[in-house]
Amino acid sequence: MSEASEVSVAAEAGRIAVRKTYKLYIGGAFPRSESGRSFTVRGSGGGFLANAALASRKDARDAVAAARKAFPGWSGATAYNRGQVLYRVAEVLEGRRAQFADEVRLATGRSPAAAFAEVDAAVDRWVWYAGWSDKIAQVRGGANPVAGPYFNFSVPEPAGVVAVLAPQDSALLGLVSVIAPAIVSGNTAVVLASERYPLPAVTLAEVLATSDVPGGVVNMLTGRVAEVAPWLASHMDVNAIDLAGAPGALADDLAVAAADNLKRVVRLPTADWTAEPGLERMFGFLETKTVWHPMGM
Amino acid sequence: MRFEYAPAPEARSIVTLRDSYGLFIGGEFTAGSSVFKTISPATEEVLAEVTHAGPEDVDRAVAAARQAYERVWSVMPGRERGKYLFRIARLIQERARELAVLETMDNGKPIRESRDTDVPLSAAHFFYHAGWADKLSYAGFGPSPRPLGVVGQVIPWNFPLLMLAWKVAPALACGNTVVLKPAETTPLTALLFAEICQQADLPPGVVNIVTGDGTTGQAVVAHPGVDKVAFTGSTAVGKEIARACAVSGKRLTLELGGKAANVVFDDAPADQAVEGIVNGIFFNAGHVCCAGSRLLVQESVAEEVLGALKRRMAALRLGDPMDKNTDIGAINSRAQLEKIAELASSGEAEGAERWSAPCPLPDRGFWFPPTVFTGVSQAHRIAREEIFGPVLSVLTFRTPAEAVEKANNTPYGLSAGVWTEKGALILWMASRLRAGVVWANTFNRFDPASPFGGYKESGFGREGGRHGLEAYLDVPGGGDV
Numbered sequence: 001m002s003e004a005s006e007v008s009v010a011a012e013a014g015r016i017a018v019r020k021t022y023k024l025y026i027g028g029a030f031p032r033s034e035s036g037r038s039f040t041v042r043g044s045g046g047g048f049l050a051n052a053a054l055a056s057r058k059d060a061r062d063a064v065a066a067a068r069k070a071f072p073g074w075s076g077a078t079a080y081n082r083g084q085v086l087y088r089v090a091e092v093l094e095g096r097r098a099q100f101a102d103e104v105r106l107a108t109g110r111s112p113a114a115a116f117a118e119v120d121a122a123v124d125r126w127v128w129y130a131g132w133s134d135k136i137a138q139v140r141g142g143a144n145p146v147a148g149p150y151f152n153f154s155v156p157e158p159a160g161v162v163a164v165l166a167p168q169d170s171a172l173l174g175l176v177s178v179i180a181p182a183i184v185s186g187n188t189a190v191v192l193a194s195e196r197y198p199l200p201a202v203t204l205a206e207v208l209a210t211s212d213v214p215g216g217v218v219n220m221l222t223g224r225v226a227e228v229a230p231w232l233a234s235h236m237d238v239n240a241i242d243l244a245g246a247p248g249a250l251a252d253d254l255a256v257a258a259a260d261n262l263k264r265v266v267r268l269p270t271a272d273w274t275a276e277p278g279l280e281r282m283f284g285f286l287e288t289k290t291v292w293h294p295m296g297m
Numbered sequence: 298m299r300f301e302y303a304p305a306p307e308a309r310s311i312v313t314l315r316d317s318y319g320l321f322i323g324g325e326f327t328a329g330s331s332v333f334k335t336i337s338p339a340t341e342e343v344l345a346e347v348t349h350a351g352p353e354d355v356d357r358a359v360a361a362a363r364q365a366y367e368r369v370w371s372v373m374p375g376r377e378r379g380k381y382l383f384r385i386a387r388l389i390q391e392r393a394r395e396l397a398v399l400e401t402m403d404n405g406k407p408i409r410e411s412r413d414t415d416v417p418l419s420a421a422h423f424f425y426h427a428g429w430a431d432k433l434s435y436a437g438f439g440p441s442p443r444p445l446g447v448v449g450q451v452i453p454w455n456f457p458l459l460m461l462a463w464k465v466a467p468a469l470a471c472g473n474t475v476v477l478k479p480a481e482t483t484p485l486t487a488l489l490f491a492e493i494c495q496q497a498d499l500p501p502g503v504v505n506i507v508t509g510d511g512t513t514g515q516a517v518v519a520h521p522g523v524d525k526v527a528f529t530g531s532t533a534v535g536k537e538i539a540r541a542c543a544v545s546g547k548r549l550t551l552e553l554g555g556k557a558a559n560v561v562f563d564d565a566p567a568d569q570a571v572e573g574i575v576n577g578i579f580f581n582a583g584h585v586c587c588a589g590s591r592l593l594v595q596e597s598v599a600e601e602v603l604g605a606l607k608r609r610m611a612a613l614r615l616g617d618p619m620d621k622n623t624d625i626g627a628i629n630s631r632a633q634l635e636k637i638a639e640l641a642s643s644g645e646a647e648g649a650e651r652w653s654a655p656c657p658l659p660d661r662g663f664w665f666p667p668t669v670f671t672g673v674s675q676a677h678r679i680a681r682e683e684i685f686g687p688v689l690s691v692l693t694f695r696t697p698a699e700a701v702e703k704a705n706n707t708p709y710g711l712s713a714g715v716w717t718e719k720g721a722l723i724l725w726m727a728s729r730l731r732a733g734v735v736w737a738n739t740f741n742r743f744d745p746a747s748p749f750g751g752y753k754e755s756g757f758g759r760e761g762g763r764h765g766l767e768a769y770l771d772v773p774g775g776g777d778v
Contacts, residue, residue: 139437144762146744147421154748154764160731239753255543259536261708262551262754265543268773280773287752288759291727293737 022052022198024059024222025205027066028215034058039223041199044109052198055223060190060231063219067161067188068237070216075158075186083133086184089211090126093119096207103200104171121274122176129180132282136185139279140286149295156286158186159264160239163232165225165254167244171197173273175204178244181281183217190219190238192229194245198222226250233257240264240285244271302614305621307408311395317346318484320354320508321491323361324501329354333510335484338405339618339627339662347484350507352516355476358505359522362447362474365502371444371472375431382427382470384497389420389462392493396486400458401618403485405627405663406581408619418743419462422761425745426466429766433471436763442770444472445548446524449517453530454480454629455584455685461487463760464527465504466745471769473525476505478517482630484508523547527768529586532683532709532754550758550768552586552750554683555711558704559589559740560726562697563598565716569738571605574689577714577740579613579667582625583687584633586755587712589740590684592669593700596693603671603691610654610667617659625687628663637665637686644670644679649690675706683709697722701729710752714740733759 022041023030032038037054053059074082093100097119105115140156162182167174175193182189193201205220221228225245233241233254241263243251251267258265266284271277319326329348336343350358370378389396396419397412404411433442448468452460457479468475479487487506494504507513511534518526518538525548528538532553542549559577561570577589594602618626628634645651649670658664665686673680673690680690694700704713713732715723727735733751736742743749748759758768 142763144744144746144748146742146747148742148744150739150742152744152747154762159752252544256540259539259543262532262536262539262553262756264757278773287733288748288750288764289727289733289735289752290748290762291735291737292739292742292747293723294739 019050022050022202022222024053024055025202025209025218025220026059026063027069027219028209030205033223034062043106049106050199052202052222055192055221055228057228057231059221060228061235063190063221064161064232064235064237066216066219067190070188070214071160073214074183074188074217077186079134079137082184082186083130085212086126086130086133086180089207089213090123090130092207092211093126094123097123100172100200100203103203107171107197107199118171118173122173125173125176125277126180128277129184129282133184136282136286140283141288144290151293151295152290154288154290156185157289159285159287160187161237162187162189162285163235163238163241164189164191165229165241165243165245166191166194166201167271167273168194168196170194170273171200172204174244174271175201177271177273177277178242178281179218181277182242182285184282185286187240187285188217190232191221192225192232192245193220193222195223195225229254230257233263234260236261238263240266242266242281242284244268302622304617306617306619307398307401307621309398309402309619312399312402314345318348318488318508320348320350320358321488321494321504321506322354322358323505324495324499326491327357333481335403335482337402337662338482338629339659341661344402345485347488347508350478350509350513350516355507355513355516355520358476358507359447359520361502362476362505363522365500366446366474369500370469370474370503375433375472378469378472379427379430381497381499382423382430382466385493385499386420386423386427388493388496389416389423392489393417393420396458396489398619399489400486401626404454404457404483405618405629406584407623407626408621409623410581415456415459418745419458422459422462422466422745426470430470433766433770436766438767438770438772442471442772445769445771446473447522448473448475448525448527448769449520449523450475450477450527451514451517451530452477452479454483455581455586457483458486458490460529461490464529467760467765468527468769469503471766473769474503476507476517476523478507478509478514481510521545525549525769528552535756548768551756552758552760553754553756555586555588555709555751555755556591556681556683556707557587557589557712557714557732558591558593558730559714560700560704560716561592561594561598561602562717562719562722563595564718566718567598567602567605570602570716571609573714573716573738573740574606575609575613578689579625579687580741582628582665584629584685585741586683587734587741588685589712589714590689591680592689592691593694593703594691595700596695599691599693603669606669607652610669613654613656613667615654615656615658615664615666625667628665628686631663633685634663634665637684637688640679640682640684641668641688644673644677644690647677647679649673649677649679675703681707697726701726705731708754711750711755712736
């Protein structure tokens with residue numbers, strides 16, 4: 001297959017397609033890497049798809065700063081509001097099914113039907129998590145019957161800024177399955193997209209940018225896991241890290257680096273992304289806060 | 298005005314100290330490689346000789362725990378496990394005074410605290426968790442959650458028996474067996490607890506207690522036969538353990554340091570707030586990870602609150618921990634005293650103003666007077682570092698937003714306090730303080746049903762309540778509650 005043929009599939013015959021520049025997504029904007037670097041992304045057949053931004057340490061730190069800035073607003077939003085925003089993501093993604101199916105197919109070489117199935121599952125996953133936003137506190141928290149004249153209750157709260165290493169083997173569904181559980185409870189995220197499939201991640205960022213997700217809540221980096229992930233794992237203003245996309249040996253190193261400021265480390269067995277997610281990922285980025293107050297006259 | 302009190306010492310005779318204690322392994326006290334002495338920090342007298350567990354002793358303890366896990370404890374029905382825990386709770390109650398006296402002798406804390414707080418709460422922890430043992434299927438961790446196996450637990454010296462209870466009770470209720478390493482300076486109540494396990498006919502090897510120093514703790518944590526590690530102690534050591542467990546893949550929960558803000562608003566009832574401040578920082582001589590060591594007081598009432606606080610501090614009684622009227626006991630060790638003194642002098646060197654309650658210090662033992670620093674800035678070490686002693690740093694604020702900003706300006710996140718009459722402000726503050734426990738119009742309350750644990754560098758996992766069970770069950774991602 002020629003290089004040109006892969007990217008022009010969507011274009012009509014005889015028309016020169018307007019290609020997209022795939023950039024990073026930081027603080028609600030789409031900058032290139034400050035390093036000026038990019039890397040070639042090829043389709044499943046080996047043909048050229050696009051040049052993606054090759055994120056640097058500086059980009060990662062900018063993304064953390066943007067995520068930190070967005071945290072008070074997003075964690076302070078009502079659960080109902082966050083649920084609606086996540087549902088809005090599903091709506092907007094649904095409207096772009098064909099585009100995402102194309103991207104998944106080009107990236108992975110899956111059949112059109114399989115690509116559509118993955119996109120549909122990704123839409124449904126947003127819907128699933130949207131419904132969780134205002135239920136987590138009741139499942140995870142509650143009143144504690146202490147032996148004294150006190151009202152005492154525990155509530156789950158977001159851990160803060162979460163670094164998410166998206167799974168390498170999934171172009172869209174795995175990506176959605178690690179972003180949604182982090183942000184549904186009010187965390188903000190710095191996501192490092194799959195190295196093999198960075199383009200659907202950048203396009204997903206366009207969906208997030210137009211779905212009422214406040215800028216900075218999700219920041220998308222594309223680049224090399226081995227280069228960028230260590231900076232995220234050792235960053236003192238990151239509160240938690242999901243190691244889904246880190247290969248075993250690197251994951252050990254990242255978990256060790258994460259101990260520098262005692263990040264919450266979510267390191268779950270490889271998931272079947274098509275199965276209904278458990279609660280571990282969502283709960284892994286939560287703290288429990290317990291509040292006491294005396295009762296009396 | 299100064300009231301004179303006649304001495305009211307608690308009798309020591311209820312405690313029968315042995316000259317020497319072995320390691321509690323496989324249900325029996327056994328000899329180890331070497332011995333060390335434990336002293337009373339209030340008098341520096343030697344209380345007993347205790348065995349130092351070396352690596353081969355830890356090997357034996359882990360092997361005993363493994364055998365008990367596989368043959369007895371993990372296959373025993375939950376309702377039977379629960380009965381053993383109920384027995385232990387009752388035995389602690391029956392021997393409460395003996396435990397309290399021994400705790401005060403070994404630790405230096407006032408008998409009033411060990412008698413009214415440490416020991417009753419320890420019994421309550423076993424009683425609470427006993428009831429969970431046959432109800433784990435309803436705890437929200439799946440239909441039949443499994444235990445993890447052998448648990449290695451390392452605990453600190455500030456609440457020796459209570460920390461043992463926080464660790465051992467949930468571990469056993471969930472079906473795990475335990476190798477516990479008490480703190481080097483406070484091993485005696487753990488060894489008395491070993492006798493209680495014998496009296497309860499707890500199957501041998503379910504609880505093993507290995508005494509020693511940091512190297513013993515390290516051997517427990519690093520042992521390949523240990524499936525899960527639970528540690529309470531300093532953040533620096535906690536980080537080391539986190540690094541080790543990141544590679545070994547062991548489950549881990551950590552309860553580490555803190556630098557809690559106690560926030561007093563201008564409408565707070567002054568007397569109650571002052572009692573709360575005093576309880577927050579001088580309870581257990583400030584040897585408390587969740588101590589309210591940073592007082593944030595609203596500028597408009599700062600002078601008034603400080604005046605009342607100093608008057609109250611001047612009435613605190615420091616001295617013989619065995620005296621029932623004593624408020625402030627001994628510092629637990631010479632090393633800790635030096636640490637407190639060093640940090641306090643840094644406060645003076647950095648320009649804060651020091652005021653200590655005018656109380657005479659005993660000639661022998663380790664003592665530090667209740668002390669308050671004013672004119673403290675957020676950059677001062679005494680405002681940033683955990684002091685773990687009776688030393689309070691005072692900062693001021695003008696608006697609630699500034700209070701939140703300053704309170705959260707720390708890598709720790711264990712606890713916080715709020716004092717105000719405004720209900721809406723309490724809840725607003727409670728939702729914004731980044732801490733695992735928020736005490737509103739109270740401070741330093743603990744209960745087995747109430748989850749306890751920190752945000753950020755104060756550790757992860759919770760102890761107590763339904764939440765605390767997760768740390769001892771085989772739940773994917775368990776521990777990081």
